[in-house]
Amino acid sequence: MRDVALAPAAVPPLTGGLADRVFENAERMPTLPVLARRPDPASGAWEEVTAVELRDEVVDLAKGLIAARISPGHRVALMARTRYEWTLFAVALWTVGAEVVPIHPTSSREQVEWILRDAGCVAVVVEDEQGAMTVGTVCALLPRLKHVWQLDAGAPAQLARQGALIPLTTVESLRRIVLPDSTAVIAYTSGTSGRPLGCALSHRSLAYPCDTLLAGWAHTAAPPGEQPSVLVFLPFSHVYGIMIMLTCLRGGLLMGHEPDMGQDALASALQTFRPTYLYGVPSVFEKLYKTFLRRAQEAGRGALFERAAQTARDFAGAEERRRLGLGPGPGFDLRLQHAVYERTVYRRLRGALGGRVVRGTSGGSALSRELSLFFEGIGLYVHDGYGLTETSGGITMQPLGREKSGTVGRPLPGTDVQVADDGEILVRGPSVFQGYISDEARTRAAVRGGWLATGDIGHLDSEGYLTITGRKKDVIVTSGGKSVAPAPLEQRLRLHPLVHQAVVVGDDRPCVGALITLDPDFLAHWRLALALQGESPGRETREENALREEITRAVASANSAVSRAESIRVYRVLQEPFAPDNGLLTPSMKLRRDAIVRHYAAEIDAMYEARSRAARRPGPEEPADWDEPDNVFR
Structure with missing residues (x-):
């Protein structure tokens, strides 16, 4: 039907x-x-x-x-x-x-x-x-x-x-x-x-996905009676940015340009332009959440914020179950709590974004379900979009009144999606590209029988909602033969306020490992809060131990969502973030995994060697020797 x-x-x-x-x-x-x-x-x-x-x-x-x-x-x-x-x-x-x-x-x-x-x-x-x-x-x-x-x-x-x-x-x-x-x-x-x-x-x-989205969803991009407005700041060098630009031009949305993606410039632009619709990549929404948390902690309201954030997620989860016909919706106590936090917390958070934002879209890579529920719970529904350069942008959308966080929604009308036996997502429709210039062989390999092989892996549920689990070429195969999709683990690692970026490794290794970078703003705030607890001769050691404990908690939280064979057993915290400037991120903020593995080859070898020495026992090594995560700081 x-x-x-x-x-x-x-x-x-x-x-x-x-x-x-x-x-x-x-x-x-x-x-x-x-x-x-x-x-x-x-x-x-x-x-x-x-x-x-x-x-x-x-x-x-x-x-x-x-x-x-x-x-x-x-x-x-x-x-x-x-x-x-x-x-x-x-x-x-x-x-x-x-x-x-x-x-x-x-x-x-x-x-x-x-x-x-x-x-x-x-x-x-x-x-x-x-x-x-x-x-x-x-x-x-x-x-x-x-x-x-x-x-x-x-x-x-x-x-x-x-x-x-x-x-x-x-x-x-x-x-x-x-x-x-x-x-x-x-x-x-x-x-x-x-x-x-x-x-x-x-x-x-290029016009097709824009016009389709405008026809079905433009009325949700602003409060009733207001002209929708969008602040564009992601690079137009990526098809995601071009799609947003064209959607605004074709739909008569007011589009403000902000060339500086720095935190201060973006915050100022949001406050003064006051968009009604917010779009970004997951790192933008993760940064917003961590900024909210950091500022609350600096004001001595960290515990209040965390209670409000959990209430927001619980409320949004109950609302989702209601609209999907799986539950009655938020109960009286939850509605009361949510109403209290609306007056004391959520309204202020939306105010930091200009005070007019009603919805948003995240694209480029997967947005965590927890983060989507948080934003929905504070009154700003952010859905995860899906598309590729080869599909001229978006190919799925959340059906109105049937949104399901943690998925990228369902295919746009006129677009067909299927999942191959090996888990690869295949797409066909009017937004599929004309081909790779000067490379007919690659074009023929990508488009077979009218279906574009996306290179992404995922699954469709019984109602046709698509969930992306990662890139086919990124799947890690350990020396024990276990296949692991790194994206879900990386996504959960980044939920911790101190974690900025994460890259899961482990090809031909005895277990899964991770390279982690820290959020510089939150790290500075965390160190200041720790210093306020008092000076001591062993302050540096105390700080290092505390940091190790925090990252261990982040790893344990990520591991809680996967089997033991897929869990992270070793990790290393790096001093330098992955960035386009050092060649470890693409301009669209995607990880250059091959470049990262090459760049940190010595550190990865040392990480596994250190754990191997620690786990070495007389006789053959047992899998249990790798059960506890080893934390190695660089």
């Missing part, structure tokens, strides 16, 4: 390109604010741009691109942070039929050269002098590259002046010949191993 909760209104078929909606919005609702930026981040004042103002800026820039001989089918790279001009250039390029090639602004010289060469870019837009210098070092190797435009040097205005004499009819003629199946974006995969692949995404495939 078809679930009406997941069936949106009919989505009109796309008849042109992505830029058309910007022009249509300018005709239908010219004064509607559609974009916002902060000319001076220190002031906190936002400058709004109406639909007709955006259209006019796009036309002026499109004329400049035409004057610079950018033609339909040309590929132009955008190498900048999430800022207003990124959106402006993207729409202008789509207007003239060109293809956008996103590049993360902190990419290395080698990465920039590879993408520009592989995509055959004729121009690149950089943000600042640093970006211009990076591109400058590889220009001689790229004969097709004709232009380097720098945003901070006034590139949009310069191009607008150069195109002043180009007639509007030329712009309109080019826009109208863009077809739905024309390529709009060449999005490069994260490149967690090997060189990234360029995924060709059409105007149709």
Whole structure:
């Protein structure tokens, strides 16, 4: 039977390109604010741009691109942070039929050269002098590259002046010949191993998930009667960011740009822009939770916060059982507790996010069920989304009134999902990509019989809800032959306030191990709280022992969700976090597992060797010798 909760209104078929909606919005609702930026981040004042103002800026820039001989089918790279001009250039390029090639602004010289060469870019837009210098070092190797435009040097205005004499009819003629199946974006995969692949995404495939979500769920993105607003801060160099941008542009949502993902800048932007809908990756929501907890502890209300957080999870869990027909909902006592904390705690937490957020989406990797229930319980339902670069973004959604935390929901209407015998998730539908550019063999390997092999593993329950358990290539096989999906263990480890990142290892090892980094902000707060207990000659030893106990608790909590054979027996706490700068994270904040294992090969060997020595007994080693986690600090 078809679930009406997941069936949106009919989505009109796309008849042109992505830029058309910007022009249509300018005709239908010219004064509607559609974009916002902060000319001076220190002031906190936002400058709004109406639909007709955006259209006019796009036309002026499109004329400049035409004057610079950018033609339909040309590929132009955008190498900048999430800022207003990124959106402006993207729409202008789509207007003239060109293809956008996103590049993360902190990419290395080698990465920039590879993408520009592989995509055959004729121009690149950089943000600042640093970006211009990076591109400058590889220009001689790229004969097709004709232009380097720098945003901070006034590139949009310069191009607008150069195109002043180009007639509007030329712009309109080019826009109208863009077809739905024309390529709009060449999005490069994260490149967690090997060189990234360029995924060709059409105007149709990019528009489909956005229009479907808008048709069925746009009314949930703001309180009744208010214009939905979204603060964009994740990189547009990733398809997740592009999907959010297009959803805002196509749905008339007010989109504010915040290029700085630093904690202070983001907090300020949330307070001043006051979005109604919040999106991010799991680390963003984990950081929010830990910030709430840390500030409560600093104010002497840590115990109160933890009781309120548990009540929020209990209340949301009871509400979930009620809407799924599995229970009566929260009882009287729980409702009373929740009402008390709403007045004293939850309202303040939502206030820290601007006070208007009603829902949110987490994507990029799995969001823990506990964290989803917490946010739902404080009045901000955050659902876990699922999609890939190869699917132009989201392919599942939570059915309204039947949301189930811990899953990524059910396939969008028009999209089919099935799980192969080996657990791999297969997808087909209108959002699937056109293929990898310059690599037909990889394309044929990925798409078989119309089904895209996602490389993710998971399962569908009896009601069609999809749960993601990890990447197929990330599954660890111990020397005893046990297969372990690392993602659930890593997710539970990160729930501890002190744990920032975690990577589970153990291929061809006697047991599962973990590399852990600590949250610097919470660690500083924790050390201060420990120091307030009094100075002593053995303070450093006391601190190290206390820290070891905390991390051991985090490991034990993670292990409680898996069998003994899958549990973490050894771990090491590292001093340096995994980051894009050191090559251990992708720009979309995904772990580069192969790079991490290579980088810390000596530490991993030492971790297992230390545990092996400690466990060594006369006679053959028994599995029980590995029962207790060994804690090794670096």
